[in-house]
Amino acid sequence: MGDVPAEKEKPRSVTGAEARRVKREVLGIADSSRPSGRRAATRRAKESGVRERVYRYRCYPTDAQAEQLVRTFGACRWVYNEGLALRKKAWREHRVSVGFAETCRALTGWRRAEGTAWLGEVSSTVLQQPLRHLQAAFQAFFRGSAKYPKPKKKGRARDGATYARTGFSWREDAGRPGTGAVKLALQSEPLDVRWSRPLPAGVVPLRLTVSRDRAGRFFVAFLVEEAVAPLPEAFVAGSREPRAVGVDLGLASLVTLDDGTKVDPPRLMRRYADQLARLQRELHRKKHGSRNREKVRHKIARLYALISDVRKDMLDQLTTRLVRENQVLVVEDLSIVTLLAPAKGKGRRRKARLNDSIRDASWGELLRQLTYKCEWYGRTLVVVDRFFPSTRRCSGCHAKGPKLDVSVREWVCAECGAAHDRDVNAAVNLRDEGMRLYWLVASALPPGQAVPSVLRASELAPEELAAAA
Ligand SMILES: [Zn+2]
Numbered sequence: 001m002g003d004v005p006a007e008k009e010k011p012r013s014v015t016g017a018e019a020r021r022v023k024r025e026v027l028g029i030a031d032s033s034r035p036s037g038r039r040a041a042t043r044r045a046k047e048s049g050v051r052e053r054v055y056r057y058r059c060y061p062t063d064a065q066a067e068q069l070v071r072t073f074g075a076c077r078w079v080y081n082e083g084l085a086l087r088k089k090a091w092r093e094h095r096v097s098v099g100f101a102e103t104c105r106a107l108t109g110w111r112r113a114e115g116t117a118w119l120g121e122v123s124s125t126v127l128q129q130p131l132r133h134l135q136a137a138f139q140a141f142f143r144g145s146a147k148y149p150k151p152k153k154k155g156r157a158r159d160g161a162t163y164a165r166t167g168f169s170w171r172e173d174a175g176r177p178g179t180g181a182v183k184l185a186l187q188s189e190p191l192d193v194r195w196s197r198p199l200p201a202g203v204v205p206l207r208l209t210v211s212r213d214r215a216g217r218f219f220v221a222f223l224v225e226e227a228v229a230p231l232p233e234a235f236v237a238g239s240r241e242p243r244a245v246g247v248d249l250g251l252a253s254l255v256t257l258d259d260g261t262k263v264d265p266p267r268l269m270r271r272y273a274d275q276l277a278r279l280q281r282e283l284h285r286k287k288h289g290s291r292n293r294e295k296v297r298h299k300i301a302r303l304y305a306l307i308s309d310v311r312k313d314m315l316d317q318l319t320t321r322l323v324r325e326n327q328v329l330v331v332e333d334l335s336i337v338t339l340l341a342p343a344k345g346k347g348r349r350r351k352a353r354l355n356d357s358i359r360d361a362s363w364g365e366l367l368r369q370l371t372y373k374c375e376w377y378g379r380t381l382v383v384v385d386r387f388f389p390s391t392r393r394c395s396g397c398h399a400k401g402p403k404l405d406v407s408v409r410e411w412v413c414a415e416c417g418a419a420h421d422r423d424v425n426a427a428v429n430l431r432d433e434g435m436r437l438y439w440l441v442a443s444a445l446p447p448g449q450a451v452p453s454v455l456r457a458s459e460l461a462p463e464e465l466a467a468a469a
Contacts, residue, residue, distance in 0.1 A: 014095045022094045027086060029098070029106045051228045051376055052206070055199050056221040059210070060192040066218070068187060069210055073159040075122040079107060080130035081151045087138070100135040104128055123185035129162035160211035170204055177201035182208070182220070193220055200226040214301035230378030234327040242327035244438070246431030247370075248390070248423045249334060249363050252409065255318065256423035258431045263318060272303055279303070311362055319369040323379050329370060330434025332426075333386040333458060334363060375453040382434035385457040394418060395428035 014022065023029040061069055083103040090098040098106075107127055111119045119127065140146035163184060172180040178198025181190035191210075199205070205222040212218050234243040246258035253262040279300050286293035322329060374381040384390065392401050399415035404422060412419050437460065442451050 012095055013091075013097055019094075019096045022096050023090070023098070023102065026094065027090055027096075027098070027106070028109055029086075029102050030109060049227050049229070050225050052223060053226055053228075054221050054223055055197075056219055057196060058194045059218050059220045060194070061218055062189065062192075065184075065187055065189065065191065069161065069184075069212070069218070070159070071118075072122050072126060072161045072210075073212065074154070075119055075127060076130045076161050077152045077154065077157065077159075079110075079119070079127050080134055082110065083107075083131050083134045084149055084151055087134075100131060103131045103134065107131065121186070123163075123167055125164050125167045126161050126185065129164065133162075155214075158211060158213065160209055162207060162209045164207050165205075168205075168208060172202070178203075184210070191220060199224055213305050215298065215305040216301070217305065228376040230376070231324065233378070234325060242438075243325065244328040244330065244431050244435050245322060245326045246330045246427040246429070246434060247322065248427040248430060249332065249366070250423050250426075251406070253423060254362075255366070256421075256427050258424065258427040260421070260424050262423070272307060276300065276303060312365070315362055315366050315369060319366060319373055323370065323373040323377055326379065328380045328382060328434060328438050329374065330382045330384060330430045331367065331370065332388070332390055332430060333383045333456070334367075371454060378450065379453065380438060380451045381454050382437055383454065383456045383458075384430055384433050384437070388429075388433055388457070390426040390429045390433070391422060393425075393429050394420065395425045395432070 013019075020031065024031055083106070086103060086106055087098045090096045107119075107124070110116045111124065111127075134149060137146065137149040141148050167185045169183045170180060172178070176195070176198065178201045179193075179195040182193060183190045199222060203224045203226060205224050207223050209221045209223075210218065211221070235241060236243050248256040250256060253264060255263040257263075279296055283293060283296045283300065286296060370381055373379070389400060391404055393399070394401060394413035394416060396413060396418040397416040399413060401411065401413060404411060409422050410420065411422065437455060437457055438451065441455055441460070445451065
């Protein structure tokens with residue numbers, strides 16, 4: 001932690017004319033040519049029902065295109081790292097803080113400088129994007145939600161380049177709406193995109209990102225705005241009672257529903273663990289820098305890519321089904337971050353294995369998908385407080401049982417004698433508690449007003465929770 005500049009300590013910072021002098025004379029950042037008054041925010045207010053959505057496709061650049069893209073990726077990484085170094089140096093040596101606009105002006109200087117003239121071969125709008133990402137990384141750091149930004153290493157960080165609206169041309173194919181010709185800045189031919197599904201007909205992508213994974217596959221991801229219609233409300237058959245589901249997240253089963261349905265975790269990492277281990281051993285036997293080593297490395301990367309694709313797809317289908325069938329979805333607040341705290345001290349290995357399983361099961365991704373899908377389709381996700389004893393409480397008589405070790409899968413309530421499956425019982429408790437909170441909020445709303453798409457128990461007023469069991 002010692003080398004992290006304490007940019008948060010504002011009082012000691014250098015500002016005004018002295019800061020401008022340091023920036024100009026020491027750091028080589030040209031003065032702003034624009035008057036210092038900020039431009040009005042250009043972000044348009046979004047119409048209701050319009051969502052930003054990402055569509056991702058495989059693409060097959062020609063050799064020349066691939067070569068140009070790889071150079072672009074390298075330039076983006078270089079600009080990100082250079083911007084980071086500049087901001088770090090400005091603060092550490094001169095107590096001057098440098099923001100996004102200034103790194104952009106520095107970029108103009110780098111593009112003109114003799115040693116880095118090769119940056120001129122890459123579109124300037126594309127090179128501004130890494131500086132935007134850097135800005136976002138710093139903002140996350142200042143908010144306290146992320147660590148101090150780190151330089152991107154070749155081969156370690158994912159290769160990618162983002163093209164803003166001015167960085168590509170788009171011509172929709174009249175014969176196949178939602179597909180079309182995409183031509184990137186500084187490329188003469190359109191990109192060969194495999195349209196596995198069309199974009200919404202008639203949209204113009206807001207921006208796109210071309211990337212290459214470690215298996216060497218190229219992808220293009222389009223950001224579009226599209227209207228998403230909410231689904232009709234889901235009621236219990238023959239009533240006006242919203243259909244609700246309690247979703248217990250676990251390790252034995254990724255998801256257990258209150259009706260007893262269990263969905264197995266995509267424990268692909270485990271299934272492929274032997275295969276991976278074999279390849280890793282093989283990799284270690286190969287000579288550094290040899291062709292064979294490169295081949296094995298490639299195989300490993302492909303295996304990882306396969307696992308990630310299958311997992312995403314599986315989660316996508318699961319969350320879509322849950323959101324379609326139910327009006328209210330209830331989950332537990334897992335504080336994933338706490339669970340993923342680095343393994344250390346006693347029981348380190350066990351914790352490390354658990355970390356693997358958690359990541360493997362992709363709870364974070366699952367909750368992310370449920371959250372946005374509930375918002376899109378007019379559903380409500382209730383997040384029950386993580387101190388709610390969903391596992392220990394008997395769902396029949398609400399007696400609180402003993403604390404259960406992770407290994408205990410079944411138990412019998414000492415009060416009413418009901419036999420419980422650990423996870424199903426937890427899911428029933430979650431659904432009941434979630435519906436209690438849902439009705440508390442729903443009944444307090446003026447008639448006709450929809451219940452918010454996310455209800456967090458931890459954010460409700462204490463009087464709303466007063467009746468808590
Ligand atoms: Zn009981």
